[in-house]
Amino acid sequence: xxxxxxxxxxxxxxxxxxxxxxxxxxxxxxxxxxxxxxxxxxxxxxxxxxxxxxxxxxxxxxxxxxxxxxxxxxxxxxxxxxxxxxxxxxxxxxxxxxxxxxxxxxxxxxxxxxxxxxxxxxxxxxxxxxxxxxxxxxxxxxxxxxxxxxxxxxxxxxxxxxxxxxxxxxxxxxxxxxxxxxxxxxxxxxxxxxxxxxxxxxxxxxxxxxxxxxxxxxxxxxxxxxxxxxxxxxxxxxxxxxxxxxxxxxxxxxxxxxxxxxxxxxxxxxxxxxxxxxxxxxxxxxxxxxxxxxxxxxxxxxxxxxxxxxxxxxxxxxxxxxxxxxxxxxxxxxxxxxxxxxxxxxxxxxxxxxxxxxxxxxxxxxxxxxxxxxxxxxxxxxxxxxxxxxxxxxxxxxxxxxxxxxxxxxxxxxxxxxxxxxxxxxxxxxxxxxxxxxxxxxxxxxxxxxxxxxxxxxxxxxxxxxxxxxxxxxxxxxxxxxxxxxxxxxxxxxxxxxxxxxxxxxxxxxxxxxxxxxxxxxxxxxxxxxxxxxxxxxxxxxxxxxxxxxxxxxxxxxxxxxxxxxxxx
Numbered sequence: 001x002x003x004x005x006x007x008x009x010x011x012x013x014x015x016x017x018x019x020x021x022x023x024x025x026x027x028x029x030x031x032x033x034x035x036x037x038x039x040x041x042x043x044x045x046x047x048x049x050x051x052x053x054x055x056x057x058x059x060x061x062x063x064x065x066x067x068x069x070x071x072x073x074x075x076x077x078x079x080x081x082x083x084x085x086x087x088x089x090x091x092x093x094x095x096x097x098x099x100x101x102x103x104x105x106x107x108x109x110x111x112x113x114x115x116x117x118x119x120x121x122x123x124x125x126x127x128x129x130x131x132x133x134x135x136x137x138x139x140x141x142x143x144x145x146x147x148x149x150x151x152x153x154x155x156x157x158x159x160x161x162x163x164x165x166x167x168x169x170x171x172x173x174x175x176x177x178x179x180x181x182x183x184x185x186x187x188x189x190x191x192x193x194x195x196x197x198x199x200x201x202x203x204x205x206x207x208x209x210x211x212x213x214x215x216x217x218x219x220x221x222x223x224x225x226x227x228x229x230x231x232x233x234x235x236x237x238x239x240x241x242x243x244x245x246x247x248x249x250x251x252x253x254x255x256x257x258x259x260x261x262x263x264x265x266x267x268x269x270x271x272x273x274x275x276x277x278x279x280x281x282x283x284x285x286x287x288x289x290x291x292x293x294x295x296x297x298x299x300x301x302x303x304x305x306x307x308x309x310x311x312x313x314x315x316x317x318x319x320x321x322x323x324x325x326x327x328x329x330x331x332x333x334x335x336x337x338x339x340x341x342x343x344x345x346x347x348x349x350x351x352x353x354x355x356x357x358x359x360x361x362x363x364x365x366x367x368x369x370x371x372x373x374x375x376x377x378x379x380x381x382x383x384x385x386x387x388x389x390x391x392x393x394x395x396x397x398x399x400x401x402x403x404x405x406x407x408x409x410x411x412x413x414x415x416x417x418x419x420x421x422x423x424x425x426x427x428x429x430x431x432x433x434x435x436x437x438x439x440x441x442x443x444x445x446x447x448x449x450x451x452x453x454x455x456x457x458x459x460x461x462x463x464x465x466x467x468x469x470x471x472x473x474x475x476x477x478x479x480x481x482x483x484x485x486x487x488x489x490x491x492x493x494x495x496x497x498x499x500x501x502x503x504x505x506x507x508x509x510x511x512x513x514x515x516x517x518x519x520x521x522x523x524x525x526x527x528x529x530x531x532x533x534x535x536x537x538x539x540x541x542x543x544x545x546x547x548x549x550x551x552x553x554x555x556x557x558x559x560x561x562x563x564x565x566x567x568x569x
Contacts, residue, residue: 032069032089039066042114046059057103059104061103062096062099062101072085089121093121094115094139097112112144116170116173119170119177120173123174123175123181127185128178128182140170143166144164144166144167145163216234220324221238221323221324225309225320225321226321227318238323245260246259246293261293270291276323280308284306286305291304302325303326305322306322351385355385358381358385365378402532404533405446407444407446408442410442411475414450417451419454422458422462425459426471431470434473441477441482442555450529452525458486464491465489466490466491469489480554480556481553482554483550483551484550488547490547491543493539493547494541494543498541502526505520505521535553537551
């Protein structure tokens with residue numbers, strides 16, 4: 001069993017608890033304990049060596065001063081009398097040491113070293129006062145000098161100089177203690193300031209966290225935040241509800257690849273690495289990716305966007321993925337497309353019949369000169385009916401994904417054919433149309449659909465270029481892709497409108513205010529056809545300086561789905 005003696009000694013001398021954990025009066029009393037312990041040891045030593053010392057008047061006065069030095073700290077309030085007590089107690093201790101040393105009649109010479117306790121007391125609690133060091137030196141000088149005057153021994157210079165060593169050493173100890181006290185006070189003040197700053201930062205952090213939680217829970221979208229390893233950092237209640245919709249009925253705790261997540265077609269399950277959160281974990285950023293979540297009974301359309309999080313040095317630190325429920329919007333668009341498709345089908349048959357009968361009437365009427373005025377009116381009707389039929393055809397095209405009929409063809413031939421078809425329109429508008437000569441550009445694509453793409457781009461370029469301008473069509477082959485560029489010197493498109501020009505029925509405000517005909521379907525059809533070829537289309541335009549459309553499609557056949565039809569984006 002371990003001895004408890006070291007612990008008892010530490011407790012007696014007041015070293016069993018940290019000073020900074022004590023109240024002010026407890027700290028002062030704790031500092032006085034070593035002094036009382038040392039005096040107690042001196043008394044035991046005196047009682048053992050020379051019991052008659054306790055009959056000496058000076059020694060008894062010293063013991064009385066020791067008792068008196070312990071009473072103020074125990075009886076008086078430190079809050080009210082701290083400044084008085086800090087001076088009174090060490091001065092009483094100095095007096096007690098002087099009396100005890102004088103009364104010991106020289107055999108307790110080392111008793112003067114006990115003065116280090118009141119010296120350190122004063123220096124520690126009042127480190128910034130020079131008076132403290134003066135008092136320490138004077139008091140210790142009296143302690144070591146008083147016995148000289150209490151005896152009848154003749155005084156000499158050597159006898160007076162010898163005791164100076166102890167006061168000087170104790171004063172130096174006091175100066176060192178004052179420096180340590182100031183350093184500790186400065187460190188404590190710095191710690192208090194740091195602690196206050198940390199509390200302020202912690203409070204601000206809690207406030208920001210609460211604000212962020214409130215915002216995340218308020219927005220009507222699902223939010224998932226993950227770290228660089230893919231571990232969930234945050235998920236709001238909206239996202240948890242969406243996650244529940246993707247859980248199969250027969251798998252209560254599914255893996256990620258078991259969740260019911262489908263592509264845009266609603267039936268093709270997305271592979272685990274193609275699912276939005278996994279793509280974001282792998283470093284992808286994207287916007288408005290459409291997926292379907294849940295089984296056929298409660299399937300919901302979600303528009304998903306993701307962005308990467310970086311730390312302060314730019315290294316990947318995670319990602320944020322946002323899920324928006326767009327089921328009602330997607331269903332409304334589907335209803336609109338179905339309506340347009342149905343109406344277009346209903347209009348196409350009678351329009352075809354009308355054009356057929358107009359053609360028959362014109363053919364018959366043109367045989368008689370006297371019906372020329374009637375023929376002119378019939379041609380106006382034929383022209384308007386033909387325009388309406390083209391509009392209906394465009395509506396049918398945009399209402400469904402294009403079905404490509406891929407074959408080996410020459411894009412250069414398609415460009416030349418489209419330019420030749422557009423030449424009369426350009427000539428009538430006073431516009432020069434240029435087809436830069438090119439070598440054969442063989443590839444595997446749908447020539448009829450690409451013919452429609454070039455026709456629409458040329459028609460738009462001619463339509464929005466003033467008389468005297470020019471339109472240029474150019475095609476080339478590069479890196480396994482076929483490229484087409486159609487440029488004009490027309491009115492151009494503002495940067496704000498460039499993001500919307502491929503949307504169905506979109507027309508800029510200045511075009512709507514002008515007399516230029518159109519319904520805003522041409523570029524939407526172009527985009528659909530290019531996407532079906534797994535290609536891309538870009539626009540570069542400056543207002544009042546012209547526009548350039550650049551189309552790129554793979555020269556080889558696009559990959560096919562399980563039905564053998566090229567997939568469209």
